[in-house]
Amino acid sequence: MNKTKLTPKSKNISNWYLQLMELAELADYSYAKGTIVFKPYAYAIWEQIQKTLDNWFKQDGVENAYFPLFIPYSLLEKEKTHVKGFSPELAIVTIGGGEKLKEPLVVRPTSETIMYATFSKWLKSYQDLPLKINQWCSVVRWEKRTYPFLRTSEFLWQEGHTAHLSNDLAKKMVLKALNWYYKLYTDYLAIEPFIGQKSSAEKFAGADETYAIETPVENGKSIQSATSHNLGQNFSKAFNIQVLNKDNQLIYVWQTSWGLSTRTLGALFLAHGDDKGLILPPKIAPYQIILLPVTNDNKVLSLTKKLEQDLSNDFRVRTDLKLKKGLGWRITNWELKGAPLIIEIGKKESQSKQLTLKIRNRDNKININQQNCRQEIAKLLDELQTDLLTAFRKKKQKLLQKVETKEEFIKAINQKKFAKAYWCESKLCEAKIKDDTKAVSRVVELDNLNQDDNRTCFYCGKPAKREWIIAKSY
Amino acid sequence: MNKTKLTPKSKNISNWYLQLMELAELADYSYAKGTIVFKPYAYAIWEQIQKTLDNWFKQDGVENAYFPLFIPYSLLEKEKTHVKGFSPELAIVTIGGGEKLKEPLVVRPTSETIMYATFSKWLKSYQDLPLKINQWCSVVRWEKRTYPFLRTSEFLWQEGHTAHLSNDLAKKMVLKALNWYYKLYTDYLAIEPFIGQKSSAEKFAGADETYAIETPVENGKSIQSATSHNLGQNFSKAFNIQVLNKDNQLIYVWQTSWGLSTRTLGALFLAHGDDKGLILPPKIAPYQIILLPVTNDNKVLSLTKKLEQDLSNDFRVRTDLKLKKGLGWRITNWELKGAPLIIEIGKKESQSKQLTLKIRNRDNKININQQNCRQEIAKLLDELQTDLLTAFRKKKQKLLQKVETKEEFIKAINQKKFAKAYWCESKLCEAKIKDDTKAVSRVVELDNLNQDDNRTCFYCGKPAKREWIIAKSY
Structure with a gap:
């Protein structure tokens, strides 16, 4: 790890953020313009987000599927506003299998067109509705300026796509998805975003209405953090998606799409944190507890192992055995990475019934009994989660x-x-x-x-x- | 659903397979050459496979990450055998953001080159080893002939990439990954593949050695079902990935890569099944139990609901409420889809203490007591899992x-x-x-x-x- 001193967040949040990409091992710039590597520590947070949302989607009857990466240009063109909105930022494949392609293929910037061309084959009757499909994938939107997580040519996301029998039902779905995003941000990421509707100039290309959540940052900039679109019948008319309703009449279906991307990671990193580095909310941190044995004394290591085993049932625990790096270096490293709770295990602890804890947002160390440490730790993590949300709310208000x-x-x-x-x-x-x-x-x-x-x-x-x-x- | 009668598997396995793509709602052809839609029912099996493998990877300390889709052509060229092997099947982006690109970008056919260019920045010392990275993503290899799941221009996979201090350690990793694949096939998919090493003509472009598992099909064709490569120092020399060893000498690292793709779904569908459709092993089926209420009688529906609640703790359960379709149609449909166990719930069941079960590989219906049905069902599903593996072994031997x-x-x-x-x-x-x-x-x-x-x-x-x-x- 680079030992460069971190710029204080209070001084220059942009430098602080960019330095943490390397120092907290979040992202690397890669070789094609605007692309980044999502390093394991950042990707593990994305996995926590995926698990949380995917669970809610499935409980609601949303089914995952996978549609192709490549969209023939002629399909993209079918919805006029849509193609107009996306055409400046497309990546286009013109050569395949050693030959120039007859029709260029667009690398998906979003999947409405490739999905809906197929939906028109799937849907016949009102009994096939609602159709609720979600896809986890990467999308490409060409960017001139790169800013890790917040502005990259390729990013990861989920895109939900549904079809309904009426505008009312579609609108309900739009708001349901929006509320999933709001709940993820508020209850898991400890961010209370603005939640509302976009203006007509700012809405999604091809939508009747776009709803969004927006994360405010103290530099006065807003991060569009997730969107949910009421597509009306714009795409169903362009792609001829019709079903027979209960009266045996052919009607165009009403559609929605909604997405949340790895921008969320950028919002999360900027939302919390201090001059020492990131602060990750316990509910979403890859590791909630870091165990740091101070020496390789047998008693120390066996207490470490015992704690790891005991705590792993209830928490995400990681033991850092890089003893050669020294205790101070390791504490600084995990503070940079925003680990919620660090437990130092030294000779003292191995010989007593106490544990020494450090909660990421408090300066003083805390001593607790080893015996009922599980409950005590759960309480401390809950408090940290609440503290972060409270602090965010105050910042937002200011x-x-x-x-x-x-x-x-x-x-x-x-x-x-x-x-x-x-x-x-x-x-x-x-x-x-x-x-x-x-x-x-x-x-x-x-x-x-x-x-x-x-x-x-x-x-x-x-x-x-x-x-x-x-x-x-x- | 199309009511076309299914070609018997025994008569023409290829027609049977292709018809099931539609009848069992597994895949649709899409619009760019060689691409398919992975429909929810097939994708759900892929999710089961992901969960199983991902768990084993993580237990072994493999970390997930995400590297870019686009590889500058100059990077791909660095390992000469590698580029030679892959160049006939590349998809190439030449336009980005409305402009002709100075250097064309290859849509990843596999990620060795884009990953290893970055690994060379990450690795400094033997203490950074082993590095174990895995990625779940899609890759593109241009195909002239399409065959759903088995031969498509874009497919989903995981690719593991590791770096080690010695050839011995790398070789151990190669065999460990190969054994994960073998275990997934044998214990979960009820397929006992051939397991061994490839000839030099058939090995991976850029590898010293390639190991593979191969699924035999009764039409005399083998499906390459997963591969694990010992890359030696071929890529570390091309990408200058060096670390200081314990004697403070710079050495090139020893590398492996290993992957399993959605071809696995094709192997699974072909491996089992009969003239009525698919047969899915319970351990990997999206739904292990299908509840079919025969009528919308209140007692019938409340028993269905009760069973769904009780059984969902231990099994993946789905209730099919498409009562308008009739019982016969629904049974046929779930047999086509290979559901392991169907429970019919009619008036008789709602008034007695019995349940009527149909196990996918047996002709006769089975009656069991409602009271201890959980244990009885677990036993029946275990037996089906074992039966399928036994049948596969016999077929392989023949x-x-x-x-x-x-x-x-x-x-x-x-x-x-x-x-x-x-x-x-x-x-x-x-x-x-x-x-x-x-x-x-x-x-x-x-x-x-x-x-x-x-x-x-x-x-x-x-x-x-x-x-x-x-x-x-x-």
Whole structure:
């Protein structure tokens, strides 16, 4: 590991983040433009996320499948808004098996078109609905600027795709998926994101409505953290996905798609952490407990082994036996990596009934009895999980500022805040805000969705009904 | 579902297999040449396989990671035998983000080169060894002829990649991985494959040695079912992967790679099954028990629900409520899909203490007591698992034939057998056999690896030391 001193998070969060890619062994840049290696420690967090979401999906009757990586260009073109939105960022295969291809193949940027061409063959009757398919895979969207996890040419994600008999049913699905994402962020990642609907300029190419969760960062930037789209009948008409309804009439199905990607890892790393490194919420950390034997004394090693065995039933435990590195180095290393709980096991512990613990967000060490350590540790990890969410909520509250005028808005954006303001919702006004300030509408929060106030737009002065969250974005 | 009558397996196994792709909802052809959709029922089996292998890998300290899909052509070229082996089947991206790329990007056919370029940055000292990385992903190898699961341009797999301090340690890893695959096939898929080493003509491009398991099919064709390669120092020299050993000398590491793909699903479908459809071994079936309520009588439905709840703790259970389809249709459907156990729940069952069961490989129905049904069902599923392996072993034995002369060999191959014969192991002889008969050496079995007999080659008459399995292949 590189011994470069970590830039304090409070000084420069961007440098802090980029340095941690190497220091906490999260990612490496790779050889094709914009691509990264997801190193084992970061990938293990992705696996925790996968397990959690996949479980919820399956309980709801969503089935996993796998559709091809390659989409013939002619399929992508079928939904006009969709192809327009994605064409600037496509990677295209033109040679296969040593020959120039007659039709170029797009490496999937998302799978609506390749899936829905097949859905049209699967669906015949209302009895085949709802169809709920999910896929875990990688997708490619060409990027000029790379930022590990948050902006990469290839990323990992899940994409859910469903078909329903009515718009109402589709809309329910859209919100259900959105709530899974919100729950993952809040209950597991200790992040309380903004949750709401996107403006028409910011919605998914081909959707009627896009909902999203957004993670605020203290540098005033928002991370679009997951999206859920109501596709209406746009794709079912383009791909001719019709079923016979109960009255024996052919109708176009109503569709949704929703996705959460490895951007989530970027959001997680930025959300918590301090000048010593990452802080990972216990519910999602690859290892919740790190056992550090101080010496290779037999008694020390046998107590370590015993603890590993005992605790592994209830927790994700890892023993770090790199004794040559010294205790201080190993503690620093696991603090960099944000391990929730470190247990030092030295001669003292091997001869007493005590354990010495270090919780990642507290400065002082804690002594507990070995005998009932399981319950004590569970309690401490729960407290850490709660502490992180509480701290995040405070940060979010501090970042949020209500504004009423253009001047207040510009001041807020310059102070790296998230503005909340009555906005006219017009595409023209949105473009102007972006040109002038680089800020963009993020969401109208679910609580404000049905607002119907008689107000004026903070920016252009035209009528405005609802309050929006507006900020710069990653 | 299509009501086309299934071709009997005994009559034409190839038609039977292809018809089941649709009838048992396993795969659909997709739009780019050679690609298929892995439908939920087949994908669920892949998930069972993933879970099983992933668990063994992790217990052994193998860590999952994710490396990019795109390999710059110049990286692929670094190991000369490797690029020569793979170049005829590459898919190549030449356009990215609307621009012609300066250097074309290869869509990974396998990840040795993209991984090892990075390994050379990670590894410094013997203390960093062994490095054990695994990746679950899809790979692309252009195919002219498509055969679902067995021959597709894109397939799913895992690829393990390790680096060690000595050839001995690498070789141990090669055999450990090979044994995981053998155990998965034998203990879970109820397939006892041939297990052994490949000839030099058939080994992996860039490897010193390739080991493989091979599944025999009754049409006389062998399915290469998983491979494990000893890469020696071929790649570490090409990618300059050096570490300081204990004597502080720089040495090139010794490497292995090993992979198992969704071909396994093809092998599984072909291995068992009968004229009614698939038969899935209980240990790997997506659903081990299918509950079929006969009517929508309240008592029937409440017994169904109770059974689902009770049995779900111990088994993978699915209730089929498509009552409109009728009982006969549903039974036929789940027999096509190879469900191990079907429980019919009618009025009789709802009023008695009996259950009516149908085990997929037996003609008669079985009655058991509802009260201790859990143990009874576990026993029946175990018996089915054992029956399938026993039946497979018998088939394998019948397919295998020792031959001593060219004439005997040609006769055996024409009779769709797997020949076992003393062979000279020369590339020239292998090419001649292939030209004349389309058969190829599959493996020298582990038991015959150290044979050192004084015999003559069955084909060319030159000296031969060891017996080989020789057959046509998929």
